[in-house]
Amino acid sequence: MNLADKCFRAFLFDLDGTIVDTIDLIRESFRHASREVLGRQLPDEILMANVGQPLMTQMEQLGAEKAKQLYETYRRFNHSHHDELIRPYPGVGDLLGALSQRGARLAVVTSKSRDTVNMAFRSIPVEDYFDTVVSADDTDFHKPHPQPLMLAMRRLAAAPGETIYIGDSPFDIKAGQAAGVRTAAVGWGIFPPQRLKELEPDFYFEKPDEILKLCP
Numbered sequence: 001m002n003l004a005d006k007c008f009r010a011f012l013f014d015l016d017g018t019i020v021d022t023i024d025l026i027r028e029s030f031r032h033a034s035r036e037v038l039g040r041q042l043p044d045e046i047l048m049a050n051v052g053q054p055l056m057t058q059m060e061q062l063g064a065e066k067a068k069q070l071y072e073t074y075r076r077f078n079h080s081h082h083d084e085l086i087r088p089y090p091g092v093g094d095l096l097g098a099l100s101q102r103g104a105r106l107a108v109v110t111s112k113s114r115d116t117v118n119m120a121f122r123s124i125p126v127e128d129y130f131d132t133v134v135s136a137d138d139t140d141f142h143k144p145h146p147q148p149l150m151l152a153m154r155r156l157a158a159a160p161g162e163t164i165y166i167g168d169s170p171f172d173i174k175a176g177q178a179a180g181v182r183t184a185a186v187g188w189g190i191f192p193p194q195r196l197k198e199l200e201p202d203f204y205f206e207k208p209d210e211i212l213k214l215c216p
């Protein structure tokens with residue numbers, strides 16, 4: 001699809017690895033929980049394989065019978081190291097400002113719980129750019145299920161045909177495809193390009209400002 005042919009009215013964004021750089025924070029939290037609860041540090045590829053889904057779901061996949069302990073140990077570490085390890089992505093604030101200036105409606109659709117979304121926005125103050133935020137607390141089903149995206153579109157009064165979902169994980173692309181919106185994978189997040197491209201997102205972006213070419 002030609003980039004300039006496509007101007008979207010609603011831009012939905014994933015949060016971790018897309019809007020805020022929480023890669024080190026997530027990795028260190030997983031390593032800590034793995035060491036403390038499982039007595040060994042699993043390889044990062046295994047620890048990070050399901051980032052983008054709700055935390056408890058990820059912990060169940062790591063060690064079902066110790067999921068609750070993993071979850072609590074991860075959260076404790078994550079909260080106490082949050083502000084020192086979270087970082088902004090260069091260019092993302094400018095992108096959000098430019099899109100909202102052009103009249104686009106913006107939303108965050110994340111599998112994070114609302115309390116950790118609030119922590120992220122306290123450190124990286126971009127919340128005002130967004131018309132709405134859908135967190136894991138808002139829906140019964142989560143990415144790759146389309147329900148969170150449907151809720152965001154309802155809140156923005158946007159139809160699937162005028163909406164794009166932008167994220168860094170395979171679950172984002174699958175959720176977008178299930179919701180009938182256009183999808184874009186970003187290359188600055190947690191997942192390697194190959195895992196994203198094999199899902200055939202409509203677009204793949206290496207840098208935030210490339211997204212502005214969708215709506216010149």
Ligand SMILES: [Mg+2]
Nearest residue numbers: 014016017168
């Ligand atoms: Mg993400």
